[in-house]
Amino acid sequence: MAENIVVFEIPYACPQSQPDHDLMLALATVFNREQEHLGTAALSEATPEEFSACLNPSPDSVVKHRIFVALKASALAEDASGVDPTTGAASKAPKLGVADDASRDRSTASNASANSNTAPVLPHEVRVRDVVGYASLMYWDQPEAKQGYLSVFTDVDYRRQGIGSALHEAAANRARTLGLSIVEGWVVAISDRITPPQREAAVHLPNGDSFPMVPELAATMSWGYELGNVEYMNALHFPMTEDAIAILTARAAEMPSNFQVYSWLDADYPPELADPAKFMESFLRLRSYANEEIPAGELSVENHSHTLASWEALVERDVRAGKQLLNAAICDESGQVVALSTAQRQARPEGVFHQDTTLVAPSARGQKLGWALKAALHKLIVSTCDQPRAILTWNAVSNKSMLHINESIGFHPFLLEGVVQLRL
Ligand SMILES: CC(C)(COP(=O)(O)OP(=O)(O)OC[C@H]1O[C@@H](n2cnc3c(N)ncnc32)[C@H](O)[C@@H]1OP(=O)(O)O)[C@@H](O)C(=O)NCCC(=O)NCCS
Structure with missing residues (x-):
């Protein structure tokens, strides 16, 4: 991954620190830029409140989310000095403290926080322009549930720098420590943008359905995923x-x-x-x-x-x-x-x-x-x-x-x- 990018896990369901609104806005911004890029913004748009609601589920919720962010490292340098280099002002106190939340999660994950493979927890306040991608892992907080659902987004201006791979690795490591054994993801293809080479290299399923080799499928396959189904969004x-x-x-x-x-x-x-x-x-x-x-x-x-x-x-x-x-x-x-x-x-x-x-x-x-x-x-x-x-x-x-x-x-x-x- 590009040296100037770092990946963090956002503290999860942390009662003493509500997720920072700017950070939630940054995640929604990455998603919405992707919708604009695809031409689907009129039908699909994320809000900061949706991310915030996912990160702070009620204790009764069996559906949980873990979110990972890719940040420009320059944002961290500034945080370490405590001074914003652009304004000279002292940066605000950290809002997102380290959360040791593993004990409140799946019983199989009681030692998860000790696992050094998981991404470190975000240590500081984040500005919208510092976020260049995120991954979101959704899972059922039940011992018998083995399947998670993972979305990875790299901002359209920052692709092909290894950011998606780094986000994926952090989220997949977390999935392992949560005791999951399968993760599922989705990739999209816009019919009038599929190129002849992408059609040529399509992956075929035994039932005859096939999916073109768009960059997103190439990326997930480079992470070890296999195509399992083809759907229409109607x-x-x-x-x-x-x-x-x-x-x-x-x-x-x-x-x-x-x-x-x-x-x-x-x-x-x-x-x-x-x-x-x-x-x-x-x-x-x-x-x-x-x-x-x-x-x-x-x-x-x-x-x-x-x-x-x-x-x-x-x-x-x-x-x-x-x-x-x-x-x-x-x-x-x-x-x-x-x-x-x-x-x-x-x-x-x-x-x-x-x-x-x-x-x-x-x-x-x-x-x-x-x-x-x-x-x-x-x-x-x-x-x-x-x-x-x-x-x-x-x-x-x-x-x-x-x-x-x-x-x-x-x-x-x-x-x-x-x-x-x-x-x-
Ligand atoms: C999929 C996605 C996250 C990849 O992000 P990224 O930051 O560009 O990923 P990386 O730079 O780590 O690339 C990983 C690998 O994907 C493959 N890949 C990515 N873009 C590609 C392209 N345009 N053509 C061919 N292969 C490509 C390559 O194997 C690449 O490795 P390489 O650069 O060493 O050759 C990004 O395209 C995206 O956000 N897409 C929309 C959301 C999505 O479909 N997410 C995936 C399913 S949840």
Whole structure:
């Protein structure tokens, strides 16, 4: 890595020192510059509050984040002298003290802070212009969870200097000390920018899908990752056409009448429920095996379970980050949840929704429940948002049934995403 760059881990969930706002702004700036570079800024934008909410989860949250920053070393020299060379003023007192937080984390990681392979903890206050990249490791704080999710971003002006590799190494080392054995990442390709050589060098999966050798795939492969799945990021732009609304309404109405559809915002569970606790237990049971049921190509897949407390902690984190959670679920006659879908209204850009998990239990398939879920979420979006702009959703290229539903209501492929995994 270039000598003038250093990588630090940001102190995590450190009650005595809230993450510095400038640092959170710097992380959001790196992400947003990448969106501008890709031409996706109108649909995707990060805010400092999102990073801050990830770094300070409530104690009940099972989903945790570790964030690493790449900094210009000149920022440290200045910090060591205690004087800002540009203004001559004394720099402010450090806000981000060293956090010995390993004991509050996964039991398998009780000795993690002693491991010298992990990045040192950021010692000083940071200015936006000093940050040239970051990595974010998301994981489930449960002893049985072995899979982490890792994003690495190098600012577009600082690529090919080894910064991504250094960030990756720090984050992968942390993943190891947390007891994880697989990390997953995502790379994107913009169809009209794929060059003939990149197409020529594409990686092919056994199911016939392939992904072009864009620089980001080359980078992750140089870190040992393998391509495991190819997905479309699909976008539906509002307003929906009359035809699309008619198709959605008609298909949803074909659902047999013994099923009941519920929808709600955040953790305000459907008021009409006689027994909300029983409903949520059933909702979370289906949600906890959703990953296994969603087509995932060659990827290694792990399920993640929630208790009501951990789910509510996740909702609370999103609300703190300025987001809103939209939920839809369908119960059978016995009151069991047999289908669910969730979407998140993003903090920014306004009116953009991410629809992530949509699942109909295998025993309930083929009865138009998928359509009914889409219709319920669409109704919730238009009734709660004055000016909805777009819904984004991710589907494996091989997931023909979900793609069929999405295409018939106006979704169209927007980006191609390669999902990569590394065995640690
Ligand atoms: C992927 C990314 C983090 C790489 O950052 P970087 O700082 O440029 O990475 P490095 O300088 O450490 O490069 C690592 C290796 O990647 C490969 N690579 C990177 N850019 C490449 C390019 N344009 N062409 C071919 N190979 C390339 C090379 O093998 C390189 O090693 P080398 O420079 O010694 O040949 C950066 O492109 C990025 O932020 N992309 C957007 C986010 C993303 O896709 N992240 C990855 C998945 S989470």
